[in-house]
Amino acid sequence: MRFPEKSLHCLALLIIVPLLCICCSLRHKSPPEFRGVWLHPGLFSLNQTRAVEQMDSLFSFYRDIGINNLFCYNTTTDENNFQWDYLDALIKKGHEKGIRIHPIFYPVHELNLEKEMVKNPDWLIRDMDGKYQPHYNLANPQVRKYWVGKISAALKYDIDGIHLDYIRFPLTQMYSYDSATCEAFKREFHYSPVEVSHDCGSIIWCEWIKWNEKQVTQLVAEIRQVIKESGKQVILGADVFPDLETSKVLIAQDWGSWTADGLVDFICPLLYTNNLDLFKEYLGRAKSLTGNKCKVYPGIGVYTSNNKITKELIVKEVNIARELGAVGMVFFSGNSFNKEMRDTLKADLFSNVYGRKR
């Protein structure tokens, strides 16, 4: 039996046209490229009116160059010197400009030791000599509860995400040897970490490292849970060190398990380097480790203690990220772009907004 040629053409059209429509609608619905910056509150005046004006101008500028997400440090009243609601102002101005706001929480960031010694000395890391360190001990359940409580309070705002920075132990293997922590470990392993060799020749020491990893992961899980319980569409992201193996062993940051277990929606490996081969290699590794379970937005260092980038390298790193299938990137930090970089982002790299041409 032979079909007339005209009928075949009609049949083909009947198949192709709907397919094209589906493809177009999918393309339209694909999420915008995530373009973030880390933002310090020091950029704004303590005076609310003046600060809001500054936000208006800065966020307009960010919008113009294509930035659509802000990771904001020190947004809670106990973390900044503003006598007004800084987070609320950020959210209002951000949303007005079409920019999403993610307050940052950094559990082991350096603290004012004197102040903390008065407030909560038991929450601090104590080294092997018993000396207090200016960092909270994430193996302490009360410390974790404190951070979950802070995040819970932030969830009352109309935020778009929660962003975790310093979600790890301090450099290098600075775990806490306070009696409560050592006892908690001893209950599981029959030895205190101070009783064994302090190196990876000892199985108990290896377990001590892993146990601290689990404490950090536990906090991430608890944060995930409180976000879930809030019922809000708030995404959870985390800044992570570039290399999973060294991160696990040296700062107890097992971001491989966070992504595998769906504890975070995205990670930002801090790939602050001017070396394009290394940038590509480490981003590729993070992408293949996480697979489709979690998004990877590389942290591109503009001006950091590890690198000072050029306009040309920004272009190359953004293009590498896109080639490797990262659907976003974040720049450190928001106030480090020079005019050349801003122009490049606006005119070239981010000339299409949210994946569509302006």
Place this chain on the structure above:
Amino acid sequence: MFDLRIHRDKSLIICTLLTFLLLIASCKQSNHEEIRAVWFSAPSNECTRETVEYIDSLFLQYQQIHITHLFWFNNLKDPGFRESSFRLLDTLIVKAHRRGMKLHPVFSPGAENPVSRKPQIKKEWFIINIKGDTLPCLNFSNNEVKKYVLADLSEYLKHDIDGINLDFVRFPVNMSYSYDDRTLSDFEKDAGVSFKGSNYDCGNISWCEWVKWNADQVTRLVGEINKTMKGHNKELLLSADVFPDYEMAQVEIGQDWDKWAADKIVDILCPMLYTNNSDLFKKYVEKAVRTVDHHVILLPGIATTSVHNISTCDEVVRQAKFCRSSGADGMVFFRLSLKEMKYIERIKEMDSGL
């Protein structure tokens, strides 16, 4: 009635087949040669009558507990004892072979004394740590050190040994890599990056590369040792004593032993799982079995007494039995001397099924 008989016949056939299969499986099991090794020391470095007598008695005990490979701690590297130690080596080889056991001198390439009497060892070959202190260990990231180690090894190969047991083939604990100018410059040339002027921590990609590069240097040395040995005699076995967890070992001491297994640059891996906690022992053996994945022979190290543990006889036996059932190829005991006959006796009991 008829149907019942058919069913009965079928059952009989199935039972016979199953019995036959079980028999084959058990024969296969008993044919599988378990490798049992032991680290041991002689009472002195001299080939004296007392030493030889001790060794005779010790090897007899080892033979009775089915030890197949002997890893001998020695003073072969010490210039003061070198000649007599090599004489003792030859005696040990003869005595081991007579009892059907293989002898592997332990070779510790990293451990050297900075005030060593060896004229060929240069001052700049020692590790200079991040604080600027010189450590009593050779820096494997220095190519001259690698050459020296291979030359040193060639002395061992002149004897009728069955293999080499590499110990201390790593950097010293707690990330004691060498930050001397030459090593840093070699790293920059090799890796094409530098971390000078930036952070010396794992937040810095270049520093992460530094950690990996140092591990690669140890891997290169192990590969070259293997090549040298196999070039001399391809029957020689290269075994390596490694830290319990490869993920930590590669970062903290530059010992990337999962790669050694994958690349088959050693024949035997001996993770030193010294603990009196059975659950942890099992956990680490299982991880090692998964890691090594039968690429090379896996002999988990069981310590009777070490800096990490003092185990009871029952514990040692429990761990040995677990090695058998876990998929490892055997075990290596640290250490069994005539002073610790209770362990030897208990292993004999285990073997006799008691």
